[in-house]
Amino acid sequence: MPKRGYHHGNLRQALVDAALELIEAKGPTGFTLSEAAKQAGVTPAAVYRHFEGREDLIAEAARQGYEIFADLMEYAYESGQPSALAAFEATGRAYLAFARRHPGHYVAMFESGISVNRTPDLARVARRSFDVLEKSAVRLTEHIPAEKRPPPQMVSAHIWAMSHGVVELFARGSPGTKSPFPPEDLLETGIGIYLRGLGLVPPDA
Template sequence: MPKRGYHHGNLRQALVEAALKLIEEKGPTGFTLSEAAKQAGVTPAAVYRHFGGREDLISEAARQGYEIFADVLEYAYNAGKPSDLAAFESCGRAYLAFARRYPGHYIAMFESGISVNHSPELAQISARARGVMEEAAKRLSEHIPEDKRPPASMFSAHIWAMSHGVVELFARNSPGTQSPFPPEDLLESGIGVYLRGLGLIPPDA
């Protein structure tokens, strides 16, 4: 097999891309560094020139995923302006879209067991992604009387958890958990129920 990583001139990225493919196929703990090296077309020893071990390789895949995720959330948030409600709902839909478009990154970020504090770079970019959701929640929650207003971090965490649940149960073909409704509809209706409970949108007629 040709040594594609060396020919590309970017072995580090070739290994990340190999890991992402293996993560999609086998899960974050279902492959070895040797398999990643073989996928990238290099020897196992070459991996250690760039990564201390499998966790470091998965951490880099997660870091790149969070970078894409933060960009996607920022784009969605800005696309929904000037309506605070539209911007917030757009962020929820962007979460689902990201999970579908980048499954390897998503798994590395949320299902690998790698802490966001594994490296300063990972911690920084994950905080940026959370910050977009919190800003969207903060802007929207300003429409609620202050004495009834939840903290923006709690507000955004609720929607993050709901989005994650829809992805895990219904958007990634989990066996035995197929829903009669599209994941987008489940998420939209769930967010609607939550926002009605906070008085941010009127009840159904």
Template sequence: MRKRGYHHGNLRQALVESALGLIEAKGPTGFTLSEAAKQAGVTPAAVYRHFEGREDLIAEAAKQGFAMFADLMQHAYEKYQPSALAAFEATGRAYLAFARKHPGHYIAMFESGISVNRTPELADAAARARRILEKAAADLSQHIPAEKRPPAAMFSAHIMALSHGVVELYARNTPGATSPFSPEDLLESGIMIYLRGLGLIEPDK
């Protein structure tokens, strides 16, 4: 685990960085505030000037993670415009890329048990990320007849669930979960099967 410390007077962020390292190493319930303080190079009492407890510290890490996640999803969505299909596929790949690059944030966001409604700021950050994927889903499905078109929120939730499953089983070195295919291939093929089922892409010949 890389050493994090208190630099440049930004104690609050130093504590978040310490928590992220501990979350990666021990999980969201495997560390104490005292450990986070030690990693940041301050006394335990200093933590309480910024956070009421460990869950507040994890919630801040999750909020920052959702903000980063939304930025990545927005970039992926915009990069492949005007193709609705390419933009949608890119948001799915961005999910996996984020989980690989920022495991501490990912765990704080999706595996810590912290509700996204814990604070208004956390809820807003999570909602922004969700809206981007919903917009990509709405763009892609707009040509489906209204009576057959799934709600964009359901459509995007299905892809989020698929993405999360691939991350959990095959991109996080889960014991006993092996596949001859890469997580990227599993996710892409799963998305393609889903889109074929909706009639959004042509079936393989």
């Protein structure tokens, strides 16, 4: 891969961009800080002006990914209004779209082993993206009597897990896992079956 140049003042972002390319090509543990520096067109010593190590660099890539992800989820939720079900399904489609459009960020966020609590900023923006699904779940369950209402955190966690599973198995081109159905259809029907099983939406919704 060719070296990428940088202008004075944005070395930090040049290193993050280099790391994202390397994450896509080699995975989050398949490159060194020296490789990231070379990709960014600087000396290895320059990296340490901004990051203590590779995990800090990946954590910043994850933080930036969560910023994009949270914005996308919030936009999807609002665009799905006024139907609670449509808003919920829109966030699922946004999850798939993000994984396709930002694979380096996706891997840094979900497959690098970096804790979302590594830094306060990372925890804050990760929480913002999780909150979108919880907000959707609250709307879907608000018509159910309190004593019969499933916890919105549980509902949102199940949908998150379903979305992640569809991405990992069918939306990222994993060898041998091609589905006869589009990932969007798999997720939408899966969400529908799940919500109907909980009695959150009527059978003909």
